Amino acid sequence: MNYFKNIPALFIATICCLTIISCAKDEGGKPEEEGYQPTPLELKTPTMFKQILDSPIIPSDNPQTEEGVALGKKLFFDPILSGDKTLACAGCHIPAEGFSDSRQFSPGIDGIEGRRNSMPLFNLAWNYKENFFWDGRAISLENQALQPVVDPVEMHNTWPNAVSSLQAAPGYPELFSEAFGTSTIDSTMVSKAIAQFVRTLISGNSRYDQFLRGEIELTEAEQNGLDVYIDETRGDCFHCHGTPPNNLLWTDNDFHNNGLDETFDDLGRGAVTGDPREFGLFKTPSLRNLAYTAPYMHDGRFETLEEVIDHYSEGLVYSETIDPLMKAVGEGGVQLTEKDKQDLKAFLLSLSDESFINNPDFQKP
Amino acid sequence: MKKYIILFAMTVTFFGCKDVDEEEVINPNYNVTFNFTQNWDGEEITDPDYQTTVYTNENGEELTISRLRYLISDVAFTNEDGDTTLIKGYNLVNARKGINLQYKPSKKIQEGTYNLSFTFGFDNKDNVSSAYPDLNTEGWNVPEDLGGGYHFMQMEGTFTNNTSSTPAPYLYHTIRAADNTGDDLLLQDTSFEVNLGTVTVEKNSSFEIKMNVAEWYKNPNKWDLNILNSNLMMNFDAQIMMSENGKTVFSLEEETTVEE
Numbered sequence: 001m002n003y004f005k006n007i008p009a010l011f012i013a014t015i016c017c018l019t020i021i022s023c024a025k026d027e028g029g030k031p032e033e034e035g036y037q038p039t040p041l042e043l044k045t046p047t048m049f050k051q052i053l054d055s056p057i058i059p060s061d062n063p064q065t066e067e068g069v070a071l072g073k074k075l076f077f078d079p080i081l082s083g084d085k086t087l088a089c090a091g092c093h094i095p096a097e098g099f100s101d102s103r104q105f106s107p108g109i110d111g112i113e114g115r116r117n118s119m120p121l122f123n124l125a126w127n128y129k130e131n132f133f134w135d136g137r138a139i140s141l142e143n144q145a146l147q148p149v150v151d152p153v154e155m156h157n158t159w160p161n162a163v164s165s166l167q168a169a170p171g172y173p174e175l176f177s178e179a180f181g182t183s184t185i186d187s188t189m190v191s192k193a194i195a196q197f198v199r200t201l202i203s204g205n206s207r208y209d210q211f212l213r214g215e216i217e218l219t220e221a222e223q224n225g226l227d228v229y230i231d232e233t234r235g236d237c238f239h240c241h242g243t244p245p246n247n248l249l250w251t252d253n254d255f256h257n258n259g260l261d262e263t264f265d266d267l268g269r270g271a272v273t274g275d276p277r278e279f280g281l282f283k284t285p286s287l288r289n290l291a292y293t294a295p296y297m298h299d300g301r302f303e304t305l306e307e308v309i310d311h312y313s314e315g316l317v318y319s320e321t322i323d324p325l326m327k328a329v330g331e332g333g334v335q336l337t338e339k340d341k342q343d344l345k346a347f348l349l350s351l352s353d354e355s356f357i358n359n360p361d362f363q364k365p
Numbered sequence: 366m367k368k369y370i371i372l373f374a375m376t377v378t379f380f381g382c383k384d385v386d387e388e389e390v391i392n393p394n395y396n397v398t399f400n401f402t403q404n405w406d407g408e409e410i411t412d413p414d415y416q417t418t419v420y421t422n423e424n425g426e427e428l429t430i431s432r433l434r435y436l437i438s439d440v441a442f443t444n445e446d447g448d449t450t451l452i453k454g455y456n457l458v459n460a461r462k463g464i465n466l467q468y469k470p471s472k473k474i475q476e477g478t479y480n481l482s483f484t485f486g487f488d489n490k491d492n493v494s495s496a497y498p499d500l501n502t503e504g505w506n507v508p509e510d511l512g513g514g515y516h517f518m519q520m521e522g523t524f525t526n527n528t529s530s531t532p533a534p535y536l537y538h539t540i541r542a543a544d545n546t547g548d549d550l551l552l553q554d555t556s557f558e559v560n561l562g563t564v565t566v567e568k569n570s571s572f573e574i575k576m577n578v579a580e581w582y583k584n585p586n587k588w589d590l591n592i593l594n595s596n597l598m599m600n601f602d603a604q605i606m607m608s609e610n611g612k613t614v615f616s617l618e619e620e621t622t623v624e625e
Binding site: 051052053054126128227230231232233236238239240242243244245246247249252254277318321322323324325326327329330 | 416502504506523594598
């Protein structure tokens with residue numbers, strides 16, 4: 001065999017391979033190299049959401065990427081962000097509980113309880129008003145993610161300390177490098193990564209969604225419950241929680257005083273704005289996944305859906321800022337029959353999405 | 366021959382361009398701005414008035430306003446020849462929160478004198494369920510049992526009724542009238558055209574569209590909140606009356622020009 005005869009061909013082949021590899025590096029690059037770009041990741045948006053709702057909100061300075069979401073997920077489940085490294089975001093936003101907490105008030109690292117029930121986390125990329133928390137004090141998911149870390153009754157840490165812990169933890173600098181192109185960690189990148197993960201928490205496969213897709217029929221009780229929901233003279237729930245089938249979020253993402261108290265220990269939205277007209281107003285929670293998100297209301301005062309329905313039926317109380325949508329406050333509520341109450345509950349439970357809480361993408365890594 | 370062809374082409378190009386330029390110079394197109402304001406019989410309603418200022422309606426009930434949102438669509442400029450330039454689209458005004466109080470359509474209007482009008486709400490052709498994603502997320506929809514489509518207005522607040530010292534809520538919601546008491550759903554379009562009269566479009570034209578809220582309770586139907594305060598969406602006759610009252614609600618403030 002004449003090896004020398006093949007030298008020119010081998011030379012050309014080698015040059016070609018090097019060129020290809022070089023080009024490949026230019027396209028993707030390695031973290032911390034100039035021009036490196038993490039891998040774009042599209043949200044898994046349900047088809048009906050695409051048809052009916054505006055596009056989800058994804059900030060231009062924090063696009064969804066595979067590396068960012070993976071990092072955000074790791075951070076969400078890692079107690080490293082808390083002052084004593086014992087409490088993760090997932091400690092109060094538990095997947096099996098609709099990313100809420102079945103305890104009325106979640107205790108922080110010092111054992112001190114907050115004064116509001118942990119809010120469920122799903123479909124938040126469609127909150128076009130971009131007010132987060134029960135009182136809407138955080139504008140954008142990125143800003144929201146910054147607050148629990150330094151809240152003295154939650155993770156009770158400082159951002160310099162949290163960042164220092166991450167910087168020293170094996171693996172994290174590399175993950176930040178892959179997600180954001182730098183291994184020098186800061187709080188902004190932490191909040192961006194967590195926000196990216198939270199935006200992936202999409203729930204759109206409840207029984208009612210399946211009904212809308214023509215896959216199943218509602219039961220007679222569920223159908224009557226839906227009628228109660230949209231009937232002005234009975235439930236009239238749709239003015240705050242959305243009109244089916246055209247609002248799949250089941251919240252107006254706005255703030256209301258829904259007749260819980262005559263006086264307020266917690267001023268809610270009013271404490272944020274300082275406007276007395278907003279004292280006692282809290283964000284409308286979504287009705288999705290109620291099967292997993294008890295207790296209910298901003299302060300978790302109701303342990304069951306029956307108690308919630310009873311409140312709107314007979315338990316409304318007047319206060320100066322009560323929302324006019326609580327139109328039957330003069331009679332204590334809308335006075336539902338026992339059957340309508342049971343059917344309304346059946347319908348509300350049809351909005352729960354088992355595939356969401358069991359989605360492997362959303363479980364602890 | 367070739368020389369003549371080039372000369373001919375240059376001539377055509379020159380005069381063609383001249384025509385376009387002259388048209389643009391003689392009748393330029395301008396963006397227009399609409400500013401929506403609200404008042405109670407001439408007394409302007411501004412943010413501090415919501416939930417606090419007490420108004421007395423024609424029937425004598427004292428009321429406050431907590432929330433006021435309304436939708437207008439299809440602004441039309443009709444010239445003296447009857448030709449209409451339509452701005453297809455809608456604007457949902459949230460007066461309470463000061464959102465969309467200014468509407469600047471992208472479509473330009475040729476300089477000139479026109480009759481200005483718009484549709485309050487959506488007419489039947491445009492009032493299509495789930496057609497507008499931004500309105501879906503605003504919770505502006507109407508249940509299908511009531512004909513679907515969208516609200517036209519939501520005015521809410523409290524009033525002092527004649528049976529209790531505690532203020533009672535009212536929900537003055539306007540939609541396409543629907544009667545679902547029979548076997549078939551009966552619908553009647555209650556949107557209406559608001560004719561604002563003659564306007565002149567010129568550079569930086571701005572039009573103030575004023576809503577006199579008191580008119581909703583006044584003319585031609587004197588509104589009794591003690592009787593008609595809530596559950597009005599399903600009240601066919603109430604929707605007809607609200608539509609009738611709405612026809613005298615809007616007016617145009619004198620034209621102004623604003624520097625861009």
